[in-house]
Amino acid sequence: MPPSRASTKVIVIGGGGTLGSSTALHLLRAGYTPSNITVLDTYPIPSAQSAGNDLNKIMGIRIRNPVDKQLSLEARDMWRNDEVFKPYFHNTGRLDCAHTPESIASLRKSYEAILKAGSGLEKTHHWLSTEDEILARAPLLDRKQIKGWKAIYSEDGGWLAAAKAINSIGQVLKEKGVTFGFGSAGSFKKPLFDEDGTKAIGIETVDGTQYFADKVVLAAGAWSPTLVDLEGQCCSKAWVYAHMQLTPEEAAEYKECPVVYNSELGFFFEPNEKGVIKVCDEFPGFTRFKQHQPYGASTTKHISFPRSHAKHPTDTIPDESDASIRRAISAFLPRFKEKELFNRALCWCTDTADANLLICEHPKWKNFILATGDSGHSFKILPNIGKHVVELIEGTLAEDLAESWRWRPGSGDPLISRRAAPARDLADLPGWNHDEPSDDDMDVKDVAVSLASVKIGENIGEKVVEDGARVGVKVLA
Template sequence: MALSKSSSILIIGAGTFGISTAYHLAKRGYTNVLCIDRHPWPSLDSAGYDLNKIIRTEYEEELYTELALEALRAWRQPMWNGIFHETGKLTTTSGHPDAAQNLKESYENLVKAGAAESVDFIESRDQIVKHCPQLAGAVNIEEWKGLWNSEAGWTHAKKALEKMAAESEKMGVRFVSGPGGTMTGLQLDNKQILVGIKVASGEVIKADRYILSTGAASPGLLPDILSTQVWSKCWTLAHIALTDEEIEQWKGIPVVDNMELGFTFEPDPETKLMKICNAFPGYQFREGRYTDPETGKTTTFSIPRYASDHPEDGIPAEAADGIKRFIAAVMPQFSDRPLLEARVCWCTDSPDSHYLIDNHPQHSNMLLATGDSGHAFKMLPIIGDYIADALEGSERGLKREWKYGGRKEIRNVTRPGNEVKDLRDVRPLNAKL
């Protein structure tokens, strides 16, 4: 069926990809857009449901350098005033050769894009302290080397999603949550043609076109095609509380990202919290099972163990230790602070860290929009425009790099370490913090 502005479009998932797509479809004049999720917008399970996310332009992949520069221009628009903070970003390595090569390639791509004027090499303690005086007491920073990028910063992630979802509603997008918004499977007719989406209420939601933008939940929802194509993983985060005086002292710091230790942001004056993430390859939760009805072969895969379902989990003790190591090295004056609101954040990786935006291999009326690979939120203002292009069949949205299947594994050197542990093997999850 040809797509028209009055065609019914069902978006499954109210996170970064889903909300951005709803917004851009409405901007294009589509009048019958429904977005469902088990949670009200923005979804609690979305990786974007967070205090802050990094906005950067340094990528070893030329494609994402260009996209990140486009997204940065969008973040600077008045819509995002007070939500996007262009504080700059310090990206450093303590000496790992892969990390150093990644930074070199990232810089070269910015040079090719004509956007390297904002970037300086950092090779000494004095240069680091020049851009972030608050790091004067950091341990061994004279060993850090990397990049300073003034055209970078952070966004208040939850507020950004709320803003975009609210604007989508104003333009006529409908959102449904709860059992009526919780996808449980596909409804196929006797010819195995997709005719609707089953939801937990027992209903079947029918539409002309479907967009699956369910992030880490995607492999479990479509295990027949996605359990071997994308890999759901989680990372850990926590916060420390600062006094009003400390908030003022650390106000406006750049994003501080050490590729071996982790990263942090300026503190949030509303909550008085400062978010910190440790650097590691992520955790999995290999509780997903799919048995091929034709071969009888069973595939075991990772599915999310969401913090919204298990708030008692917290984070593994080893992750808490990693966050504490970052604090001890970067801001040792806060080493005695308890870690607050610690939790996991789920993403879904593709083998090569490219997004997966392509038509379902069996159902031409469903578009897949997932595989964020841990670097999607910075594209929030623009990614829905590309997904809308893909829905309309435009090559701009159906990029070769984003196609379904045939991906080759490429190690992501921005995540130190090789072993992706299972959450079941790193208990207790509710470690004393």
């Protein structure tokens, strides 16, 4: 092990989320001293405002470009074999469906790309051209609802128990003695620099705590563009989900059901162990634009600002989202179309124009690393993405990855991004009920006093950070 790893101090901002927790884990695995790794987040792991703190996420192989293919295959192998992640991969298969002429043509093009991709994918992906073939893979779909549908069935696909997987990382970090800071003591305010103002030497949090380190990693997900000026490279957007409770008898019927996705409708998952099904609709996303000045900007900017459901649990979803989720249920699960929906909420991600990650050193701030721009497809690479962030920290990141994830302002419009249509702003949508505060959502001082009420876990331990503030680690039951 190079001596520098043992002595190098690293701060991971947003360490309770997907990219941040993975980075912290791979710092440990690379041999960094646990007490020299500081994980900061507004909420304990798994962070309640992270998109990764979710019941489940889709697993599949993404072959849009060679980088995506590499990451997907790396991740697939780790979900299958790595003990930290293996329990949380439900390899039920994935059914990608289409029913309009345009979407069928696009799906067929995707299948032909899979056949050319190599790596054995042609053996694990199957084109389904009839209702009978689709029903053979997902027998509980309604034949009347899938008339004219085509599909790709992926044996590599399934779903990931998202919050539990991040929590598994959190347990490792705690057991190894990583330093934590949560609440206002874990919420980023600004970087700290050396005398000439060009090299980051740490950060200051909302409560005034200063943490010093050799490297700073900002992995704050949808909040990243609000914290530092990303010069328009990322736009944060929300998507909608809802849950249904099935009886034990109903849930048993859907055991081992593949994830069913239709780009015109949405998707649903196999029930979890408590009989809960998550359903999502599919659309270009919602924004929430405000005037705001992130650190490094010379003036205020028009920025899409996430609104944490963890902090605002009474917020509702737009009326049209409720209707479109019901429409998806009517197509996928018509027998449950009258079921009550609960835990309806917005899930915030941040898109880049080309849907590639933004993982690079800030061009003006040496030792300040950005790890963001998930573009809604990054949870599947939770097991391995942190390895590549560590490579960037150490200057060994492969050239093709560095090129794909480079700093690239002006390269396109992230508002449109991956769904080829602009997102719409929540302010324009009926039904989105919320208590818009007079102060800014960045004010997280009240979060610190409410950490004990986070519903997803129980406090299993404490650690004293250098400034004496006590923080807890939440671990799922």
